[in-house]
Amino acid sequence: MAEYDYDLFTIGGGSGGVRASRVAAAHGARVAIAEEHRIGGTCVIRGCVPKKMLVYGAHFAEDLEDCQKFGWEIEGKSFDWIKLRDNVLADVDRLEDAYTDTLESHDVAIFKERAEITGDHEITLASGKTVTAKYILIATGARPRLPECAGVEHGITSNEAFHLDELPKKVIIAGGGYIANEFAGIFNEFGSKVCIVNRGDQLLRGYDEALRDRLLQISVMKGIDFEFNTVFEYIKPCEDGGYFVKLKNNDEERVDLVMFAIGRVPNTEKLGLDTVGVALGDNGEIKVDEFSKTSVNYIYAVGDVTDRVQLTPVAIREGQAFADSVFGPNDPYAVDHSCIASAVFSHPPIAAVGMTEGEAKNKLGSVRVYQSDFRPMKNVLAQRNERSLFKMVCEGDNDRIVGIHMIAPDAPEMMQAAAIAVKAGLTKADFDATTAIHPTMAEELVLMK
The missing domain is CATH 3.50.50.60 (FAD/NAD(P)-binding domain)
Known part of the structure; x- marks a missing residue:
């Protein structure tokens, strides 16, 4: 008879928790996951995914205005917020089902209720059911912070x-x-x-x-x-x-x-962490080592609840590394939290990887900065007076690229490939030696002066 009910019990069904649970199960572990709201977590249910859909919807406002300069006339155009809202929420439902199906297809037991650590290796569900697990993973994410003011x-x-x-x-x-x-x-x-x-x-x-x-x-x-x-x-x-x-x-x-x-606050309250002595930081985040292990040997934490880097892809990587390291056949490995690309889906969007100019000067001393300040071709014909800016920050001695920063239409799409080059330690000369694709905005990456 097994010593524990499960090899892994995950508290939190967001991106990090789902990835860790699925991968651990694929390695042969007996896994259960508890989620008191909806499978998918912040990103899928009330964050990145539905927000990006709203961003797409918002872009049509300017596109429909600009299209006239390209010969298009659209009579009687109007916007229906309710239609967009309901279509977005329907797709969120679809994604929640997909995440749930992924867990079920890997034989992960799903408890759609709150879970709390109530003893050594012990978890009690809101329904009163108590289970035990060899390892516990906390992946409860974070929530929006509220200010202190009347009303x-x-x-x-x-x-x-x-x-x-x-x-x-x-x-x-x-x-x-x-x-x-x-x-x-x-x-x-x-x-x-x-x-x-x-x-x-x-x-x-x-x-x-x-x-x-x-x-x-x-x-x-x-x-x-x-x-x-x-x-x-x-x-x-x-x-x-x-x-x-x-x-x-x-x-x-x-x-x-x-x-x-x-800002966002790590969800660490009423999880029973103090019952077993899990150490928290000053902002309520769970303190972990490079392998996502807490101060308690069998309890791990990944994602926003650790307040390391609050980004969905980071939570997924942490969940993957945890599951591979604890349940996989190979040696443990840690996630590299340096040089992480990120984006702001503003209008226009921003994308960045590596050090800013200021950070590079403080850390490296000597730096070289290359940039391109231009008006995208589409904006020129549309007579939209909106300029884009690309910056490349390089180490002064050898021109190794330590940061790339963009504000431009589709900057996040361009940054994904550019981030590989920065992570790989390529130089400005490597970019200069790459033939441009013309006419594109991305060609400015290899033409910066």
Whole structure:
């Protein structure tokens, strides 16, 4: 008789938890997973996937305007938010079923309820059922952070943005990170009047300064307002709908919607982690070593709950590495968290990999910076005065590329290939020796001066 009910019990059915469970099962482990909401987690259900679909929908606003310069006339065009919303949510349902099917096809037992660690190797489900496992994996992700202000309960987060019954005429979005800027672009293209409110003095900390400045410039040109160095004093409902919002050092104003996008908090509460002594960091994140092991020998954690790099592909890689290392036939291995490419699906999008110019100067001293500041061909013919910017940051001594940064239409699509070159340690000369594909925006990568 087996010593434990399962070889692995995963708490959290998001991207990292699902990958780890599936791979562990493929290695022959007896696996169970518990998810109290929906299989797929933040990315699939209320994050990257439905947001990207809204981004696609928002792009048609400018495309339909620009198409006239290309000879197209579209009479009576209109936008139906409810149709887009329901189509997006229907596809989310499809993806949830696909993720569930993947687990079931690998004989992973699925418990659609909350789970808590209640003892050594012991997990108790919300239904009262208790099971044991040789290893426990925490993959519970993170949730939107809320500010401390009067009336905070009247605002929404990105979780609720996908379920709105109508588009706001005027919306305030709190935050300066990627979620705030992405939804600002979405709402703005759908016709809402948007204002981003940020307690600091800059957008998108961690991205190259030139790209941040360019996005701010273009966003203002598109009609998005910004309020920096301020916080909410209160939010209160109006009798006839909407809300009165008071910002510090500003007059009270009336809006239809307030959305908070000020960061994310690891989901570590009420998991029983203190019962077995799992160590947490200052922000409530689970502290892990390079192999995702916690302070308790048989408990591991992957994804946003560890607050290492809060990106879905990183969670998937961590889940894969955990399952291979613990249950696979080969030697354990760790995920390399350096040089991770990322994107902001703003309008236009930003993509980056490696060090910014400032980071490179601080770390390396001598650097060389190459760049291309241009107007994409499509924008020229459409008479859209919106310029793109590519930057390549190289080590001064040998021209090894240590960072690439772009703001341009389809920048994330171009960055995926460029990131391989940076990860591989290629030089500016390697790019220069590559023949350009003309005419494309991507050719600027091999033509930068």
